[in-house]
Amino acid sequence: MRVLIVGYGYMGKIRHEALRKNPWVEEVKIFDPAPAASTAQARELFLPADAPIAWDRFDAAFVCTPNNVTADLVVEGLRRCGKVFCEKPPGRNWDDFSRIAEAAAALPHTTLAFGFNHRLHPSIQAAKSLIGEGGLGEILYVKGTYGKSGGRHYRQNWRNKKEIAGGGILLDQGVHMLDLFHLFLGNLRPVDAVLVDSFWNCGMEDNAFVLLRSSQGVPAFLHSSATLWKHTFRLEIGCQNGYLVASGLLSQTGSYGREQLTIGRRQFEDEALALGNPREEIIHFDRDESWEKEVNEFLSAVKEKRDPTHGTLEDARRVMEVIRDVYAMAEVPALGRDVRSA
Amino acid sequence: MRSFEMTETFALSSVKPLEELASYRKALIELTKKALAHGSQPRALSPISQRVLEPAGEVEGLPYGRCPESGSLFLTQLPKPQVWAELLTQVVQLRHSPVGFHRNLAQSRMDHVYAPKLEWMEEALRLQQIRQPRVLEVATAPSDFTQLLRESATFSQVVTEDETALAFSKDPDGRQPLEAAILLESLDHSMEPAGLAQALSQRLVPGGLLFVTCLVASGFDFHVLGLRNLYLVPPDRANCFTLKGLTQLLKRHRFELVEVSTPGVLDVEIVRSHWQKDPTLPVSSFERFILESDEEARRAFQSFLQEGHASSFARLVARRVS
Numbered sequence: 082m083r084v085l086i087v088g089y090g091y092m093g094k095i096r097h098e099a100l101r102k103n104p105w106v107e108e109v110k111i112f113d114p115a116p117a118a119s120t121a122q123a124r125e126l127f128l129p130a131d132a133p134i135a136w137d138r139f140d141a142a143f144v145c146t147p148n149n150v151t152a153d154l155v156v157e158g159l160r161r162c163g164k165v166f167c168e169k170p171p172g173r174n175w176d177d178f179s180r181i182a183e184a185a186a187a188l189p190h191t192t193l194a195f196g197f198n199h200r201l202h203p204s205i206q207a208a209k210s211l212i213g214e215g216g217l218g219e220i221l222y223v224k225g226t227y228g229k230s231g232g233r234h235y236r237q238n239w240r241n242k243k244e245i246a247g248g249g250i251l252l253d254q255g256v257h258m259l260d261l262f263h264l265f266l267g268n269l270r271p272v273d274a275v276l277v278d279s280f281w282n283c284g285m286e287d288n289a290f291v292l293l294r295s296s297q298g299v300p301a302f303l304h305s306s307a308t309l310w311k312h313t314f315r316l317e318i319g320c321q322n323g324y325l326v327a328s329g330l331l332s333q334t335g336s337y338g339r340e341q342l343t344i345g346r347r348q349f350e351d352e353a354l355a356l357g358n359p360r361e362e363i364i365h366f367d368r369d370e371s372w373e374k375e376v377n378e379f380l381s382a383v384k385e386k387r388d389p390t391h392g393t394l395e396d397a398r399r400v401m402e403v404i405r406d407v408y409a410m411a412e413v414p415a416l417g418r419d420v421r422s423a
Numbered sequence: 424m425r426s427f428e429m430t431e432t433f434a435l436s437s438v439k440p441l442e443e444l445a446s447y448r449k450a451l452i453e454l455t456k457k458a459l460a461h462g463s464q465p466r467a468l469s470p471i472s473q474r475v476l477e478p479a480g481e482v483e484g485l486p487y488g489r490c491p492e493s494g495s496l497f498l499t500q501l502p503k504p505q506v507w508a509e510l511l512t513q514v515v516q517l518r519h520s521p522v523g524f525h526r527n528l529a530q531s532r533m534d535h536v537y538a539p540k541l542e543w544m545e546e547a548l549r550l551q552q553i554r555q556p557r558v559l560e561v562a563t564a565p566s567d568f569t570q571l572l573r574e575s576a577t578f579s580q581v582v583t584e585d586e587t588a589l590a591f592s593k594d595p596d597g598r599q600p601l602e603a604a605i606l607l608e609s610l611d612h613s614m615e616p617a618g619l620a621q622a623l624s625q626r627l628v629p630g631g632l633l634f635v636t637c638l639v640a641s642g643f644d645f646h647v648l649g650l651r652n653l654y655l656v657p658p659d660r661a662n663c664f665t666l667k668g669l670t671q672l673l674k675r676h677r678f679e680l681v682e683v684s685t686p687g688v689l690d691v692e693i694v695r696s697h698w699q700k701d702p703t704l705p706v707s708s709f710e711r712f713i714l715e716s717d718e719e720a721r722r723a724f725q726s727f728l729q730e731g732h733a734s735s736f737a738r739l740v741a742r743r744v745s
Contacts, residue, residue, distance in 0.1 A: 207550050210550050210552060211546065215577075216546075346542075360539075362686075364425045365426045365730070367426075
């Protein structure tokens, strides 16, 4: 297969690495009008930046660009290549997403997938398999914290410029946690939200607290943050017969800590020495194949001319609806505690 | 690959008390020597690497050799297979006699040993999305675990086969294929562990899971106590693999590792019990520091051993590759 990567920043490089490992991929070309100096080694793979993108030369395309151009490129890719993988988030806002969705609906024989690789992390897959009958039973609640620290150049990053990114940390990282909430609970609607630009003064939320409820009435709570000075990924799932805590992420830098899943089984006083302190098992994972799995699944769908099994248009719609509604219900006050005065 | 830690703690005395081990251990040594008296054959090569075993010392006059590649320990004199199978049957009976401690601790062992093992298997099968497998329990009958397996709704069929017969079976291919197999410390006392691994590799369908528990020589209490470890006694521990040796054995018989854990909770207490029983036991100043620490520190150290694959109780899940 001949594959095109549009945008060769952090995510473009990750997708390239996964494509290198895929046996079906014969050729990878890259389009990036402003490649970073660090991409010198891959320069022979670059298409000319001053010529139109030759979408139709490729069997599949990965759009890994800043959010402000995502929708235009995905729509163009769908029309001219027909097989597009769109990095998250699916545009800056609901309007961007709607344009993508309309294009996809008008082109029924195209393949479109979105990058929600967290579903394929080993701790999440293990958690999913342990829920339900014969396991930990049905879910009672879900609570997720996902956050990063920012850094000295936080304001300079395009992700934190409203005109480019479209939204703050909720759209940037929170979108992954919302996708996981949907994976476990199905459709969700926001009940209440507090957004705040507490530290970075970027004019967008750097902390989002969102209370949600599933269509079955199961509550979920998200804290998405760009002021967690210790990088954190933590998903707590309370079930009828026990609980699961997925924490840490096998990431390139390892800054989120060792990926693990804690499994606790409900024990009342007749089953344990002390009530409320049940036996726990902690599974440690040493391999994150989520990027490879996601790329392989998309390319399989392309090859087999079928819809992708995850990262679907419907998955993207669910998270973008929640984000749209949260932004509509909550203002983003700036507290003015910015990095310069800290 | 996954590895597990456990937060549960329980006392050594609740599952295998050192103070009640002496008479059981003495009987095992006598039975083993009696079996060897019928005629023995040397085991010169490591069942893992096929390299010549290096002398490792003796346990009550019974010689052990060390695999030069993995450090695993193996009893170097073995009787004929039939005599070995009879010996293992006698040991099962002994465990439930007044000489063994197992009978008095039946409920405690069920709670702390067998029930968590069943839970582990059920969990691993769910993680691998294997539903209602036919499972082969490899043991010398009667096994304390069989009833628990049969009562579990997890398995569609439970088959129990004799471990020695299976290790020497000529035509395992011709039998019913299975989706799961269980070796609870069978590799510790099989006289032909490579044959057992090979037979299971043939019996399991591609993708089928093998559950293995073992005491491993790479664990903390074996590191400190070596052959003085009173739990190292044939035939129960005719083999004492290291974690490295165990994984090598499985990989060489077409298994890939899905989980490698050492979730043991007793290493520190085992060394402490030995040390309290024999204060002249040589221990380093660091080991002494750990043994003299308060319970919280000892528990934290045990947790470190689990996480670092350095406890002597090993638990593995291996998948039969196609």
